[in-house]
Amino acid sequence: MDKLTRGLIAGAAGTTALNVVTYLDMAVRGRPASTTPEQSVEKLADAAGVDLGDGEKAENRKAGLGPMLGFGTGLGAALAYGLVAGRRSVPKPVAAMVLTGLAMAGSSVPMTVLGLTDPRDWSASDWIVDAVPHLAYGAVAAGVYDALR
Numbered sequence: 001m002d003k004l005t006r007g008l009i010a011g012a013a014g015t016t017a018l019n020v021v022t023y024l025d026m027a028v029r030g031r032p033a034s035t036t037p038e039q040s041v042e043k044l045a046d047a048a049g050v051d052l053g054d055g056e057k058a059e060n061r062k063a064g065l066g067p068m069l070g071f072g073t074g075l076g077a078a079l080a081y082g083l084v085a086g087r088r089s090v091p092k093p094v095a096a097m098v099l100t101g102l103a104m105a106g107s108s109v110p111m112t113v114l115g116l117t118d119p120r121d122w123s124a125s126d127w128i129v130d131a132v133p134h135l136a137y138g139a140v141a142a143g144v145y146d147a148l149r
Contacts, residue, residue: 006148007082008075014099014141015074021133036116037066043114070107077102078141087149092142099145100138104130 026033041062045052052058081099090098108130111117122130 001148003082003086004079006145007079009148010082010099010141010145011075011078013144014078014103014137015071017140018070018074018103018133018137021136025129025133036111037069038062039116040069040111040114041065043116073103073106074137074141077106077137078145081141082145085145089149090142090146092146095142095145096135096138098138099141100131100134103137103141104134107134 025031038059042052044050052061077099080102081095085095108117108119112119119127
């Protein structure tokens with residue numbers, strides 16, 4: 001199996017883990033879903049000159065496309081990792097931290113550039129809420145990538 005395929009499979013598994021941890025957090029704490037993915041879609045569509053439609057149709061498109069940004073980030077982070085790591089044996093804790101960092105940067109940097117968030121203003125609680133699902137992503141993606149190696 002080539003490194004691109006391993007990266008994509010690891011990214012899909014990691015993204016699933018991230019979503020499970022996020023949804024469990026929402027269920028346990030009774031917190032709402034983040035609106036930043038939909039806000040990102042809106043800003044990106046505006047910048048690209050893409051019309052999402054009006055009213056409910058536009059909201060539904062944003063709701064559908066927002067999570068797709070997350071899937072793209074999860075797949076892309078592990079794909080990038082796979083391109084660099086290749087068939088090398090990377091210690092799992094190192095691989096997990098690299099993948100966690102790639103996923104966190106892949107989601108936070110674009111939203112910061114779009115002006116939707118600023119991690120410098122985040123509280124410790126905000127960092128934990130963001131880091132824990134990304135750590136799950138990194139651990140699962142690293143484990144799957146290594147298992148497929």
